Amino acid sequence: MSRIILQPSGNKDAREHYDDTILNPVGVNSISNFLSDKEKNIISKIYPNNKLFIWGVTPGGNNISKWNKINQGDVTLFSKDKRIYSSGVTTYKFQNKDLALFLWDKNSKNQTWEYIYLLDEIKTHNIPYVDFNRCIGYKENYVIQGFNVLDKEKSEKVLNRFNLFSDTYIEEIDVSYFNKISLDLDITEQSYTGLRRLEQGFLRKNLFKNHTLFSCCCCKKEYPVSFLVAAHIKKRSHCNNKEKLDENIVIPLCKFGCDELYEKGVLVVQNGEFTSSRKNENENIKLYIDSIKDKRCNYYDTNTSEYFGWHYDFYN
Template structure:
């Protein structure tokens, strides 16, 4: 589950760092001098323009910031604050500890520390959220002022992310197969997970999207084959989730495929298109208006790349519904 990272940025150092490495992201050529090749290759897949918004925190007095930084994971959202408001946010892509890189980017503070607990951001957005709106959203006193680097606990983070629409559709928290299985077993009543999608119930969708898209920014629709930004694709169940057995829901590598929001998801879910022996076909049981046929003709007879011996049974279930 994504968390919110509080990052006050009102002092002189923080303002300069924001300008130097967020407003003006770090060129990947600079990072290449410090990062191992494997890490650098990862970074390149996320930042196609070669510009990497970068932030970091110092260890702090008595290493107070170290354990907080340790809680940060992919998909968390950093909010930058100053002058009584949250003015920007960014989504965490990855993190690493690198003293030499921090020294290069930001130097040292007055106590001789550098901002070596580094993390890379994406999806930088500008905001104008007064502290009082933040405080009331998370349940703090109206006069609370964000003063130190901190990571909100999950419940408060969820309120913040939903209220101000900060969640990423690309960078998702890591959910292990074991956690996914635990989630499926937790909700034995089919309707419970579908109707109560808050809290830990969101792990299932995060896990499935990460399996399909792996933090990529662009993906292909499993029906029409067209490429779209992944926030325009859904992780769609071939067989309706509420009709799946426990074993079928655990078969996550075969039960879901990406579908675009430009019609394929709805057309498939409502049965206007079916997949037979790997081909996308019109469902003869349905009624089609002329305008609907205009949509269907563009995808009819296309090859579904997700059809195989393992997914066949799910597509066959869908055909007869």
């Protein structure tokens, strides 16, 4: 589950860094000398336009152990003057002293902000501390001090209350962990919602990996992944637990029509090709499906053919 990172940024250094590397994203070309090939490869998938939002913390205090807890999908809250003024979703992290020196130089203690994490989906907010404090049960006059990572329970409250979840960046979820908690938990309404989010996150992560742009497997158009659904090939409500956790159960479909048509069963896959189902009587829907030039479904294989077959039979 994603966590909340608190990042007060009222002091002079932090204000400057926010200007230098968040408000003004950094071009990959200007820092590529500092990155390994592996890092460049990962970053190019996450940031196809090559503009990075970069943040970092110094090794001072307990910062390193806190930084170690950060994962992809964690949401950073920037705050100053008793309010949270922006948020960003963590995409990737790495330690790099030379890069930090290049970007931000050193502080008065001769340290640099070398524990770096990259952000995306920067959003502005105006959340007074008092609202934040109420949400997690802090005293109303509490002031966020210092870089910190909230525990899972508090993070969940803040993510829900201020609607900060990302569709694009999702924490890596271990299938055995997921299996265990989904079996152990008493399914109350609240834990059910959390589990569904975890399951959906697990499947999205497996499907989209670190890509932020991805193609709809029906119309073949490329979109930001927030416009794509990890759509169940076989209706989820008809899947057993094993099928629900099978990473082959989902395909990428766009929100511009393909997902809706497949979900409603007017679009089906027959012998590996998208086609109109018999159920469809609407001429415009038929035209939409006819207009797709390449009707092959690249996700049709021995792992998925039964799921596609189930869907076809269900709607024909």
